[in-house]
Amino acid sequence: MARSLRPLGARPVAGSLAVLLLVLAACGAAPTTGAGGPPPSLDGCDVFPADHYWNARVDALPVHPLSDAFVQTIGRDRAVHPDFGSGLWEGAPIGIPYTVVGAGQERVPVTFWWPDESDRGPYPVPPDAPVEGAPPGDVADGGDRHVLVVDESDCLLYELYAAERQPDGSWEAGSGAVFDLEGYDLRPDGWTSADAAGLPILPGLVRYDEVAAGEIRHAIRFTAPQTRAAHVWPARHHASDLTDERYPPMGQRFRLRADFDASGFSPEARVVVEALKRYGMVLADNGSAWYLSGAPDDRWDDDALRDLKQLRGSDFEAVDVSALMIDPDSARVKVP
Numbered sequence: 001m002a003r004s005l006r007p008l009g010a011r012p013v014a015g016s017l018a019v020l021l022l023v024l025a026a027c028g029a030a031p032t033t034g035a036g037g038p039p040p041s042l043d044g045c046d047v048f049p050a051d052h053y054w055n056a057r058v059d060a061l062p063v064h065p066l067s068d069a070f071v072q073t074i075g076r077d078r079a080v081h082p083d084f085g086s087g088l089w090e091g092a093p094i095g096i097p098y099t100v101v102g103a104g105q106e107r108v109p110v111t112f113w114w115p116d117e118s119d120r121g122p123y124p125v126p127p128d129a130p131v132e133g134a135p136p137g138d139v140a141d142g143g144d145r146h147v148l149v150v151d152e153s154d155c156l157l158y159e160l161y162a163a164e165r166q167p168d169g170s171w172e173a174g175s176g177a178v179f180d181l182e183g184y185d186l187r188p189d190g191w192t193s194a195d196a197a198g199l200p201i202l203p204g205l206v207r208y209d210e211v212a213a214g215e216i217r218h219a220i221r222f223t224a225p226q227t228r229a230a231h232v233w234p235a236r237h238h239a240s241d242l243t244d245e246r247y248p249p250m251g252q253r254f255r256l257r258a259d260f261d262a263s264g265f266s267p268e269a270r271v272v273v274e275a276l277k278r279y280g281m282v283l284a285d286n287g288s289a290w291y292l293s294g295a296p297d298d299r300w301d302d303d304a305l306r307d308l309k310q311l312r313g314s315d316f317e318a319v320d321v322s323a324l325m326i327d328p329d330s331a332r333v334k335v336p
Contacts, residue, residue, distance in 0.1 A: 040203070040210065040217050041153045043100045043179050046153035047218065048201050052184060053234050054203040054218045054332040056324055058255055058280045062146055064318035066185040069246040070254075071313050074224045075289040080311035082272075083223075084206060084294025085302045088135075093296035095271050096146050097130035098202055101154035109170045110160065117191040117237075125171055131163055144285075146194055147173075148202050155181040157202055159194035184332040187236045195221075196285040197250040198236030204282055206275075206294035211268050216275035220294075223287030224248060233321070234331045240285055253319045255280035260315050266304035273308075280319055289313070 039050040048054055064070070084095030107122035125147060133143030147163040150156075162174035163304065177193035179185075179200045187198050195201050204221025228247040231238040234252025256276035265273060272292070290313055324333040 011115045030152040037217055038080060042150060042202075042207075045150060048181055048331070049184070050071055051333050051335050053191050053200065053324065053333055054200075054282075055279070056219075056333045057278050058219075058321060059258065059317045059323075061103070061276050061323060062320045064252075064320045065246075066245060066319035067125070070248040070252065070318045071316060073247050074227060074313055076312065076314040078289040078313050079158070079309045080290040080292060080313075081288065082206070082294060082305045082308045083163075083291040084296055084300070085305055086296070086298045087302070088309065091135040092133050093130070095294045096132045096148065096201060096205055097295035097296055098107045098148035098149045098150065098205070099126065100152055101126060101128050102151070102240075107149065108170045109171065110176055111159075111163070113172075113174045114175060114192065118173075120174045121176070123149065123171070123176065123178075125149055125158065125160070127169060129165075130164075136255055140227075146201060147171075150181070150202070157181055157200055158203055159165060161192075161194040184271055184330045186234050186329055186331055188235050189329075192237040192239075196197075196237060196239040197231060197283070199234065199251065199282070204284060204293055206248075206272060206292065208295070208297035211271045212299075214271060216271060216279070218275070219253065219279040220272075220275060220281040220292050221284045222254075222281045223285045223289075223291045224283055225286065225289050227283065227286055233328055235241075235282075235284075239297065250283060250285075253280050253321050254283070254284045255319050256311070257315055257317060260309075264302070265307040265310070268304040269307035272305075273311075275296075276311075276316075 014128045036070050039046045046231055060130040101124050105124040107124050110123050112118040131141050132146040145162050147160040149158040157179040160173040164172050166172055175192050185194055192198050210216045226247050227240045228242055228249045229238055229240045230249040232249045232251045238250040258277055262270050264271040326332050326334055
């Protein structure tokens with residue numbers, strides 16, 4: 001669950017980077033659906049194929065018939081908040097961190113609270129793996145305490161929820177999931193992951209390197225205060241007892257309206273805005289309204305990210321993604 005609203009600090013960004021981002025963000029493209037180009041990559045691994053759900057463009061898909069109701073319950077007047085940045089908040093980096101390891105990383109056992117819905121270990125989690133919400137080198141109580149690990153040797157993604165390192169070097173976690181970054185497999189329907197929607201977290205994070213390159217080529221993870229006791233493809237799990245259909249189901253895709261004018265935004269914020277128009281965002285957990293997930297990085301210019309807080313719930317619309325689905329048990333999408 002996202003933490004409560006907090007101030008963003010200020011860090012300067014190089015002028016050349018800002019100019020490059022301004023040029024790249026200004027280059028629009030015709031609306032389309034399906035694969036939007038080469039997939040995002042991380043340390044030599046594609047973060048899922050180009051025709052994977054997370055990497056599908058949704059700017060030409062129809063508006064969901066319950067869009068207005070969904071936006072209203074999340075908060076039409078609530079501001080978007082980038083839940084990532086530079087520096088520290090309460091001693092911990094701001095955002096959901098991840099780490100990349102190689103073939104030589106020792107695998108350690110993990111004990112789960114919910115073993116029936118978790119992928120068995122051992123997991124290649126280093127002893128100093130960053131834990132969401134915890135100061136470096138510490139595993140603090142409270143918060144979601146996600147641990148995300150990419151093994152670059154086989155392009156597998158390991159994710160833990162409520163992770164805590166034990167004195168003997170093993171880990172304890174609420175739940176855990178392993179994803180093949182080269183495939184389309186979904187978890188069994190009804191299973192959680194390290195996220196409430198049963199989806200991977202890493203592919204929905206805003207990463208500094210993507211913004212610096214001028215383009216985000218995937219949907220963005222976000223949270224909402226109240227969700228329905230239902231989930232829609234490709235989500236596999238929900239965490240609510242609310243049944244009124246005005247509440248959005250877990251996994252619901254949203255996008256920023258095409259006519260939103262971000263011409264006065266910082267170059268960095270405009271890259272995020274363009275991604276929200278093209279790829280949208282996926283409701284993945286219960287938390288603060290319109291909180292966008294990203295990875296912490298000391299290179300973030302928090303003043304530039306602050307422009308995203310000018311976005312309001314009323315600037316978004318829910319998307320009907322049913323036309324993308326090939327198989328309800330696969331994340332592969334139809335490509336025009």
